[in-house]
Amino acid sequence: MSATTILYVIIAIVMADYLLERGLSFLNCRSISTHLPEEVKGIYSEEKYQQSHEYKRANCRFELVTASLKLVLLLGLLMGGGFAFIDKLARGMVQAELLVSLLFFAFNKTTLATFITDKIKGWLLIVLLGGPLLATVIWFYQVTQDNFWISAWLLMSGFMIFMTMFYSTLIVPLFNKQTLLEQGELRDAIEAFSTKREEMGQASKLSS
Numbered sequence: 153m154s155a156t157t158i159l160y161v162i163i164a165i166v167m168a169d170y171l172l173e174r175g176l177s178f179l180n181c182r183s184i185s186t187h188l189p190e191e192v193k194g195i196y197s198e199e200k201y202q203q204s205h206e207y208k209r210a211n212c213r214f215e216l217v218t219a220s221l222k223l224v225l226l227l228g229l230l231m232g233g234g235f236a237f238i239d240k241l242a243r244g245m246v247q248a249e250l251l252v253s254l255l256f257f258a259f260n261k262t263t264l265a266t267f268i269t270d271k272i273k274g275w276l277l278i279v280l281l282g283g284p285l286l287a288t289v290i291w292f293y294q295v296t297q298d299n300f301w302i303s304a305w306l307l308m309s310g311f312m313i314f315m316t317m318f319y320s321t322l323i324v325p326l327f328n329k330q331t332l333l334e335q336g337e338l339r340d341a342i343e344a345f346s347t348k349r350e351e352m353g354q355a356s357k358l359s360s
Contacts, residue, residue: 163230170223174216181212273326285311 184205229235288307293300315323333339 159230163227166223166226166230170219174219177212177215181209184208277323277326 285307289300289304292303292307296303333342
C-alpha cells in the first residue's frame with residue numbers, strides 16, 4: 153500500500169468520524185424538548201428547564217464550530233505536511249525513536265490561560281498515563297513489527313476497561329469535589345423523583 157493510499161484512507165476515516173459525530177450531535181440537539189416533562193413538574197422549575205436547554209443548544213452550536221475548525225486544521229496538517237514538519241523538528245531534538253514519538257505527541261496538546269489548575273492536572277495525567285501507554289505501544293511495534301496491532305489492541309482494550317471501572321473513583325476526584333448531598337428540600341425532591349421513576353419503570357414492566 154502506497155503512502156498516498158494510506159493518506160487517503162486516513163482522511164476518509166477522519167471525515168467519516170466527523171460526519172458521524174456531527175450527525176449524532178445534530179439529532180441529539182434536535183430532540184431537545186422545549187416543554188417541561190410531566191414527570192418533573194412541581195420538582196423542576198420551567199424557567200430553569202428553559203435555561204438548561206438554551207445552554208445545551210448554545211453548546212451544540214459551539215461544538216459544531218470547534219469541531220469544524222479542528223477538522224480543517226487536521227486536514228491541513230495531513231495534506232500540507234504539518235505532521236512531517238513536527239516529526240522532523242522532534243528528530244532534531246532527540247535521536248531515540250521512543251523519545252521522538254513521545255515528543256511528537258506532546259506537540260499536539262494546546263492549552264488556554266484559563267482553568268490553569270485543571271490543565272496542570274491534565275498534563276500530569278498525560279505524562280503518568282499516556283506516556284507509559286504510548287511507550288508500550290511503540291515498544292510493541294519495535295519488537296513485533298507487522299503484528300504489533302494485536303498487542304496494542306489488547307493493551308488499549310485492557311486500559312479502557314480499567315478506566316471504565318475506576319475512572320469515577322480515581323480520575324474524577326482530581327477535578328471535581330465529590331460530597332454527599334445534605335438533607336434538605338433538594339435531596340427530598342430528587343429522592344421523590346427517583347422513587348416515582350422507579351415505580352413507573354416497574355409498572356411498565358408489569359404491563360408488558
